[in-house]
Amino acid sequence: MKRFTVAILVNNQLGVVNRVTSMFRRRQFNIHSLTVSETETMDFSRITIQSEGDDVVKQQLINQLYKLPDVSSVKELDAREAVTRELMLIKMRNSPESRGEIKSAIEAFEGKILDYTKESLTIQMVGDIQKIDNFVNLMKDYEILEICRTGVVSLERGASVIRHVTQL
Amino acid sequence: MKLTGSDIIVRTLIEQGVDVVFGYPGGQVIHIYDSLYKYQSELKHVLTAHEQGASHAADGYARATGKVGVCIATSGPGATNLVTGIATAYLDSVPMVAITGNVPNSVIGTDGFQEIDITGITLPITKHNYFVSSIEDLADTIRDAFKLAASGRPGPVLIDVPKDVQTATYDYEPHAPVIPEEKQAAKELRIQQAAETINAAQKPFIYFGGGLVSGNAQAELLELAEKIDAPLGCSMMGISGVPTDHPRFLGMQGMHGHYACSTAMHHADTIIALGARFNDRVTGNRAKFAKNAKIVHIDIDGAELNKTVNSAHGLRGDMKLTLQRLLPLIEKVERPDWQAHIDELRAREAAGQDKRDGMTPTNVINKLNTYLKPNTPVATDVGQHQCWAAQYVKFQQTRRFITSGGLGTMGFGMGAAMGAQMGTGERTVLITGDGSFGMNLNELATAVANKVPLVILLLNNGVLGMVRQWQTLFFQKHYSNTMLDARQTDFVKLAEAFGADASRALTLEELDAALEKAFSCDGPYLIDCAIDKDEFVLPMLPPGGSMDDIIVKVGD
Numbered sequence: 001m002k003r004f005t006v007a008i009l010v011n012n013q014l015g016v017v018n019r020v021t022s023m024f025r026r027r028q029f030n031i032h033s034l035t036v037s038e039t040e041t042m043d044f045s046r047i048t049i050q051s052e053g054d055d056v057v058k059q060q061l062i063n064q065l066y067k068l069p070d071v072s073s074v075k076e077l078d079a080r081e082a083v084t085r086e087l088m089l090i091k092m093r094n095s096p097e098s099r100g101e102i103k104s105a106i107e108a109f110e111g112k113i114l115d116y117t118k119e120s121l122t123i124q125m126v127g128d129i130q131k132i133d134n135f136v137n138l139m140k141d142y143e144i145l146e147i148c149r150t151g152v153v154s155l156e157r158g159a160s161v162i163r164h165v166t167q168l
Numbered sequence: 169m170k171l172t173g174s175d176i177i178v179r180t181l182i183e184q185g186v187d188v189v190f191g192y193p194g195g196q197v198i199h200i201y202d203s204l205y206k207y208q209s210e211l212k213h214v215l216t217a218h219e220q221g222a223s224h225a226a227d228g229y230a231r232a233t234g235k236v237g238v239c240i241a242t243s244g245p246g247a248t249n250l251v252t253g254i255a256t257a258y259l260d261s262v263p264m265v266a267i268t269g270n271v272p273n274s275v276i277g278t279d280g281f282q283e284i285d286i287t288g289i290t291l292p293i294t295k296h297n298y299f300v301s302s303i304e305d306l307a308d309t310i311r312d313a314f315k316l317a318a319s320g321r322p323g324p325v326l327i328d329v330p331k332d333v334q335t336a337t338y339d340y341e342p343h344a345p346v347i348p349e350e351k352q353a354a355k356e357l358r359i360q361q362a363a364e365t366i367n368a369a370q371k372p373f374i375y376f377g378g379g380l381v382s383g384n385a386q387a388e389l390l391e392l393a394e395k396i397d398a399p400l401g402c403s404m405m406g407i408s409g410v411p412t413d414h415p416r417f418l419g420m421q422g423m424h425g426h427y428a429c430s431t432a433m434h435h436a437d438t439i440i441a442l443g444a445r446f447n448d449r450v451t452g453n454r455a456k457f458a459k460n461a462k463i464v465h466i467d468i469d470g471a472e473l474n475k476t477v478n479s480a481h482g483l484r485g486d487m488k489l490t491l492q493r494l495l496p497l498i499e500k501v502e503r504p505d506w507q508a509h510i511d512e513l514r515a516r517e518a519a520g521q522d523k524r525d526g527m528t529p530t531n532v533i534n535k536l537n538t539y540l541k542p543n544t545p546v547a548t549d550v551g552q553h554q555c556w557a558a559q560y561v562k563f564q565q566t567r568r569f570i571t572s573g574g575l576g577t578m579g580f581g582m583g584a585a586m587g588a589q590m591g592t593g594e595r596t597v598l599i600t601g602d603g604s605f606g607m608n609l610n611e612l613a614t615a616v617a618n619k620v621p622l623v624i625l626l627l628n629n630g631v632l633g634m635v636r637q638w639q640t641l642f643f644q645k646h647y648s649n650t651m652l653d654a655r656q657t658d659f660v661k662l663a664e665a666f667g668a669d670a671s672r673a674l675t676l677e678e679l680d681a682a683l684e685k686a687f688s689c690d691g692p693y694l695i696d697c698a699i700d701k702d703e704f705v706l707p708m709l710p711p712g713g714s715m716d717d718i719i720v721k722v723g724d
Contacts, residue, residue, distance in 0.1 A: 014299075063473075
């Protein structure tokens, strides 16, 4: 099972996310993360998904996306040829015993403390999935109160854009 | 010119070349019905007994004509009653536009009377759907819907129009009928690669489905078969794609397919699949399906390629154009050994054929065959009678077998047969069963009201035969809820109560006499045709089985 990232340009219209996710649910595609955002134009929204499966599943997912009239272009973003980022907020129990170790982890991972109280530390972490997963694993040694992740956003390296990708 | 939304709806339908719509009025479409009244000389509306009947009628119309079928229903229950019909059309790729009314925009989202989120409900069973919140978009949305329904792989599209949009006024200018998206052949390189594989084949088999019919590629199919000297078989949806008596045609493949056809496909080294989607009723156990065959798969829908079976070559493109590009690359060959093998399979099939006298399914349908004209549409419901029709009815023209293949909708037949009749103007046959007919027999009222020349051949065995057949074979004859003998329905009296002519046939002679009357009747004519409850649809590939498990005969 391979993880893959797919970027989708959809018409910026009411209910369009529902159309896309409804298809994923109906055909039982397993989606790890999904982000939706505005784009460089009012006409389109951009959906970035992370999913998992072999090449047949991946191709089927892309083909099924193309069948939705509101989908304008679809492209798999190869990890080596794209920049990929996710943002996480993680709230940790603040205690004198763990504080020092957490703070040095934040430093090593280039994170940021956004909120500091006697009971808690809220940390912002930005990076690719691997980095964020690694940080979360590290924090499991202490008391995690809450985690919130944005899901992945991704752009191809270089000047190419996905707007004019046509189906093979 | 300024028109109300409801006038714009009707005028746009007329502009798009619609000649008949099927529907049922109600509170949230009352303005559309007022416009239908106004424009009744230009657009015929057929009132059905139930919205489901309207959706199946629009479907049957579209299947028989290739044009987009249209149905109209009110909000809430009217809209939900269309759902089975829309799903039926979706699974069989039938172009349809369904128009529903809804509560005014100001009431949307408040659970108003007869408010339902029909765009949400139909999301997974339409190609696309629209909620028209503003009148500015109304005419163009309808045009887009027609274009989408007919483009690429056809399918149903729903348009939900709140009442205030129907009463608002806006500028309307007539447009020309929309033209479907331009058709494209598959990529040249893929065609060349596929041609190499086909040219290298020793035992090729061509398997076609509904995509061949909707792609109008019959001539190209037959030319390909001639060139590579291959037998032809089809899925349920492919029936009537080539004349039943064509010497290369082995019939239907799959769970209840013809023995020679299924076996030839099993023995083939190359399967050329045209507009067919390798549904589980065709493949049986996928792991054991055509293990040694290379598959060349051509379909207009790229998502069908490698969906259920892996193909050596997947070609996405319009069927006719792709075959036209492929044909010049194909070498003409003769395959006496392969043909001898096919002949042997045919002989084996013929030897095993049901030769009993009396009211067997074979004899009944063969009797019907003597009354069919080349262009007679034959619709069915779903169950044993449907499979017998698929196996034995003789078709000469394409688009004449009107059946619910993908969804398998019992109750499809009455509406669909009327739609096919109105689309073609030809007397139409409905082959149905007592189970299926019971689901939408209210549409007899519609057939009578519209004097629809409809021959209803009701194969009455007093049981839900297909499920009962499974219970016999796989559930130790536990006939759970499949015996209808407690029902006391007299179908002849029932038809008469609706105002239709009817008679009962207990023997082939009586059937002959009844058909004689039915085929000269002005309106609908029902024949209550007695069939033994232990008649089976054979051969049968058990669900999930392979060709090794085929059941050809059932012992006592």
